[in-house]
Amino acid sequence: SQQGEEDPQALSIQEGENATMNCSYKTSINNLQWYRQNSGRGLVHLILIRSNEREKHSGRLRVTLDTSKKSSSLLITASRAADTASYFCATEPGTGRRALTFGSGTRLQVQP
Amino acid sequence: DGGITQSPKYLFRKEGQNVTLSCEQNLNHDAMYWYRQDPGQGLRLIYYSQIVNDFQKGDIAEGYSVSREKKESFPLTVTSAQKNPTAFYLCASSIVGGSGTTYNEQFFGPGTRLTVL
Numbered sequence: 001s002q003q004g005e006e007d008p009q010a011l012s013i014q015e016g017e018n019a020t021m022n023c024s025y026k027t028s029i030n031n032l033q034w035y036r037q038n039s040g041r042g043l044v045h046l047i048l049i050r051s052n053e054r055e056k057h058s059g060r061l062r063v064t065l066d067t068s069k070k071s072s073s074l075l076i077t078a079s080r081a082a083d084t085a086s087y088f089c090a091t092e093p094g095t096g097r098r099a100l101t102f103g104s105g106t107r108l109q110v111q112p
Numbered sequence: 113d114g115g116i117t118q119s120p121k122y123l124f125r126k127e128g129q130n131v132t133l134s135c136e137q138n139l140n141h142d143a144m145y146w147y148r149q150d151p152g153q154g155l156r157l158i159y160y161s162q163i164v165n166d167f168q169k170g171d172i173a174e175g176y177s178v179s180r181e182k183k184e185s186f187p188l189t190v191t192s193a194q195k196n197p198t199a200f201y202l203c204a205s206s207i208v209g210g211s212g213t214t215y216n217e218q219f220f221g222p223g224t225r226l227t228v229l
Contacts, residue, residue, distance in 0.1 A: 040225075042220035043204075044220070048217055088154055098143070098208070098216065099145060099157055100218060
């Protein structure tokens with residue numbers, strides 16, 4: 001089952017612009033994580049936000065979490081061509097199995 | 113140089129054959145995971161293991177089998193019962209937090225692309 005669903009599925013912007021991706025989920029969570037995947041490669045962990053946190057920053061990344069709406073957003077500021085990749089949200093459930101459930105991803109294209 | 117490795121990078125299988133994908137980690141992680149990724153899609157969980165000699169089915173375990181005889185290794189066998197095995201397979205590992213902890217960052221290998229001929 002796909003717990004997280006990203007929106008939009010694809011996003012194309014110019015270098016220097018900001019990119020915003022959204023993730024919605026269905027059940028209670030312990031935390032929500034964002035990962036990045038370059039084409040044909042493994043995933044790389046970007047940032048984790050716990051269920052009791054509302055906002056978190058890491059470099060040019062800003063993540064927000066609204067547990068009442070069961071949604072999260074990832075903002076990449078001042079994007080670069082090297083940010084071109086697919087971005088996935090993943091949720092760790094509040095109860096039950098200790099494994100992440102990944103969404104379908106947002107494909108980001110940053111034009112130089 | 114710590115990390116998680118997968119081999120081979122590319123694998124070709126004839127219909128009716130079983131194949132085994134290797135996953136090794138030297139991060140001293142207790143938990144390991146196998147995911148399947150189809151083109152343009154997210155990751156779906158096949159199997160996961162929180163401790164040696166124990167593993168659980170994920171969302172799409174049918175046609176797959178695993179073993180966890182060593183902490184460092186979590187091989188995945190794609191059996192002939194898997195009707196559509198062509199996909200990109202990703203292995204990951206993580207620490208296991210105790211009850212009440214809330215972090216589960218996963219470290220991924222580079223993946224194995226399996227093609228059925």
